[in-house]
Amino acid sequence: MxxxxxxxxxxxxxxxxxxxxxxxxxxxxxxxxxxxxxxxxxxxxxxxxxxxxxxxxxxxxxxxxxxxxxxxxxxxxxxxxxxxxxxxxxxxxxxxxxxxxxxxxxxxxxxxxxxxxxxxxxxxxAGRLYIKHKNDIHIIQKKDIIFIERSGRSSTIYTKSGSIKTYQTLNELEGELRERDFIRSHRSFIINIHYVKNFSLYAKNSYVVSFEGIKEQAMITKEKVDFLQENYF
Missing domain, CATH: 3.40.50.2300 (Response regulator)
Known part of the structure; x- marks a missing residue:
């Protein structure tokens, strides 16, 4: 509809x-x-x-x-x-x-x-992401991805319906997410700007990002906050 x-x-x-x-x-x-x-x-x-x-x-x-x-x-x-x-x-x-x-x-x-x-x-x-993890393949609508976090040897994709882990790197995932909605906010995070609720100062050059609908948070550099303000908001 x-x-x-x-x-x-x-x-x-x-x-x-x-x-x-x-x-x-x-x-x-x-x-x-x-x-x-x-x-x-x-x-x-x-x-x-x-x-x-x-x-x-x-x-x-x-x-x-x-x-x-x-x-x-x-x-x-x-x-x-x-x-x-x-x-x-x-x-x-x-x-x-x-x-x-x-x-x-x-x-x-x-x-x-x-x-x-x-x-x-x-x-x-075309707006689907195919995620391989062990013996499973998960199909995710890109628009449902809230943010992605890299930790250790795996990446966690947070969506509106839950989270999925994958061994794919952020560089590999970033290559699949070329839509304007997604930005590499930090070396360990990719965020979907449509779900961003607010930025809270964490350190001199970084902020914590809170999102609509989930309690998990991401990080963003001051440089990327300035970029968002200039080009999106």
Missing amino acids: MKVGLVDDRYIDLDKLTAIVGGIPDIEIVFSTTSAEEAYEHIKKETIDLLIADIEMPSLSGFELADIIHSHALSIAVIFVTANSGYAVHAFELNVHDYIMKPYPKDRLVKSIERLKEKNQSAEI
């Missing part, structure tokens, strides 16, 4: 979006609003896979929403539906999925969403 958010400051255009998107199988509309500020609040609190937005809106624009999504490395695709062609080049610099000009036929939007669904299904297969 793909979760979608809709925002357009014109009621007639929002109604059209809602009618089209609501009629596509396996789609759940999480919010539908004429306020970009309200859409932003939803994005902070709720999980969506796709944002469909007008660009030129009062106060906060659809382009600014897409920029927030991109700069925070959120796993949300964006489709712009707009009457203004002037943002197209900058929009694709933000890696938006599509740029649809108003007025548009129903099939134009439906095909775009169906193309995204197919892309996501392929990414889900």
Whole structure:
């Protein structure tokens, strides 16, 4: 089920979006609003896979929403539906999925969403990590990995559903985790930035990282904290 958010400051255009998107199988509309500020609040609190937005809106624009999504490395695709062609080049610099000009036929939007669904299904297969440990092979969704710790001769992968040990090194695992979500925070840790709750000063050049949903903690260097603040937050 793909979760979608809709925002357009014109009621007639929002109604059209809602009618089209609501009629596509396996789609759940999480919010539908004429306020970009309200859409932003939803994005902070709720999980969506796709944002469909007008660009030129009062106060906060659809382009600014897409920029927030991109700069925070959120796993949300964006489709712009707009009457203004002037943002197209900058929009694709933000890696938006599509740029649809108003007025548009129903099939134009439906095909775009169906193309995204197919892309996501392929990414889900590619987004798995195959972990060998003794005689077992564990298959883990990369998005479920919270952090990885190297201790002694083994690595422990902490996920939302538990932990798994492997003899694969952090260098080997880091090579499999090329997504922007993961960073090598310390010589002994790889973390998924989407689960980070806070950093607590540990020593002059290092911090303890706490995560949502688990009590285990990781380490991060001051250099990597500065890098995160500059490029992600």
